[in-house]
Amino acid sequence: MVVAVDFFFLDLNRTGNTSNPFGSRVTSVNNNQLSGLNTLGISLVHIDYAPYHLNPPHTHPRATEVLVVLEVTLNVGFVTSNPADPNQNNKRFTKYLNPRDIFVFPEGLTHFRFNVGDKNVVAFAGLSIQNPGVLTIDNVVFGSDPSINQAMLTKAFQVEKRVIDYLQAQL
Structure with a gap:
């Protein structure tokens, strides 16, 4: 009983409104916005960042995230928590991403992103479940x-x- 519109989402072609305290806007495409993703095990986000603003530290309890930067430079990273090796506890992994660079945030780890420049940044991320939380x-x-x-x-x-x-x- 599905139709083509169940597999189509239009709103990623617009710049997100970043006039908020963090200066970023995340547009999620999961099974709540696109019913065709139900049971497929994937979702997507489009993120816009104003200059010198961020997506605050957060975690996805059910998903690994793969981020790709489309425009400008973004500082990204994550912090380990309670690993089997105590020497790795609270270790920060971070990189500066330029256009077309990719970074992976493992499932459940607290991660962050910061626009270090004076231009808007656009990024997309794929997540390994249809509703990552x-x-x-x-x-x-x-x-x-x-x-x-x-x-x-x-x-x-x-x-x-x-x-x-x-x-x-x-x-």
Whole structure:
């Protein structure tokens, strides 16, 4: 009972609106936007970055991501967490990507991207599942509703309560 439109998505030909605090816009194409992806095990995102802006640290709990930069230069990376080899814990892997360069973010690892230049950056990423999920670290930790206990956050991050208050107020 499918038709051609179930396999067609039009909105990636437009520049995303980057007028937000992070200066980036992610346009997702997963099985929620394109029903033809259901059960196929893939999805895609188009990301626009304003000069000197970012896609904040986040993770995809169900997917590996392959990113390709189309225009300008982007600083990207990820950080390991709790690997079998304790010498590799919290190790940062990072590169500067130029047009047509590719970088892989392993499933579940916190990763980041930053436009280091004074021009807009355009990138595309493929993900290894039709609905990868996304957990933006600052939203999860400081923007939860109801809030995570401030005493716990103060102790976990080893900062004063006023810092936690400030971070929670931002979200």
